[in-house]
Amino acid sequence: MLKNIPQNIIQKQKILLHVCCATCSLHPYFLLTSLGLEVTFYFYNPNIHPKKEYIRRLKDVIAISKKYNIPLITGRYEVKKWFDLTKNFEQEPEGGKRCTLCYRERLDKTARTAKKLKFDLFGTTLTISPHKDHNTINAIGKELESEKNITYYSSNFKKKDGFKKTIKLSKSLNIYRQHYCGCIYSKHKISQ
Numbered sequence: 001m002l003k004n005i006p007q008n009i010i011q012k013q014k015i016l017l018h019v020c021c022a023t024c025s026l027h028p029y030f031l032l033t034s035l036g037l038e039v040t041f042y043f044y045n046p047n048i049h050p051k052k053e054y055i056r057r058l059k060d061v062i063a064i065s066k067k068y069n070i071p072l073i074t075g076r077y078e079v080k081k082w083f084d085l086t087k088n089f090e091q092e093p094e095g096g097k098r099c100t101l102c103y104r105e106r107l108d109k110t111a112r113t114a115k116k117l118k119f120d121l122f123g124t125t126l127t128i129s130p131h132k133d134h135n136t137i138n139a140i141g142k143e144l145e146s147e148k149n150i151t152y153y154s155s156n157f158k159k160k161d162g163f164k165k166t167i168k169l170s171k172s173l174n175i176y177r178q179h180y181c182g183c184i185y186s187k188h189k190i191s192q
């Protein structure tokens with residue numbers, strides 16, 4: 001019977017968690033591990049520009065994965081693909097059609113990788129941002145779940161002060177916190 005099996009023998013469900021940056025990944029990581037999931041980070045963010053910024057965010061993700069012993073898989077930096085995908089949507093506001101394409105691209109790659117590497121679930125830290133609609137992100141995740149035949153972990157990591165908690169953790173670890181979402185269009189918007 002399951003109740004007689006020692007906890008360390010029960011196989012944990014493995015989740016491939018798409019992470020957009022170190023700050024946003026901290027609270028989701030601790031939450032998911034507290035729920036008994038075995039988390040692997042997946043950094044696939046061809047939306048982040050310029051490259052210097054991409055490297056800066058990746059470096060911090062590597063640092064926390066080392067600090068907490070979290071396995072990390074890094075996807076390719078497919079910048080051309082991302083610009084082709086979002087062509088003609090440059091003027092969209094944050095949260096508009098360009099962002100939907102951007103979420104889908106990153107979640108699609110996460111779902112494919114999770115399926116290929118035989119994870120039980122895939123998910124994303126993107127729902128921790130107060131600027132992002134978790135319903136839109138989760139709807140994309142659910143579509144991909146049916147398409148790729150792998151379970152999506154629906155989330156709203158910002159609830160119960162999730163965003164505040166992750167910022168607090170990030171500050172305590174002295175992690176760099178960016179001031180724009182990632183793409184060059186969001187960067188230009190804040191510098192206007």
Ligand code: SF4
Nearest residue numbers: 099102181182183186
């Ligand atoms: S604002 Fe953020 S989510 Fe939207 S397209 Fe740019 S990087 Fe992607």
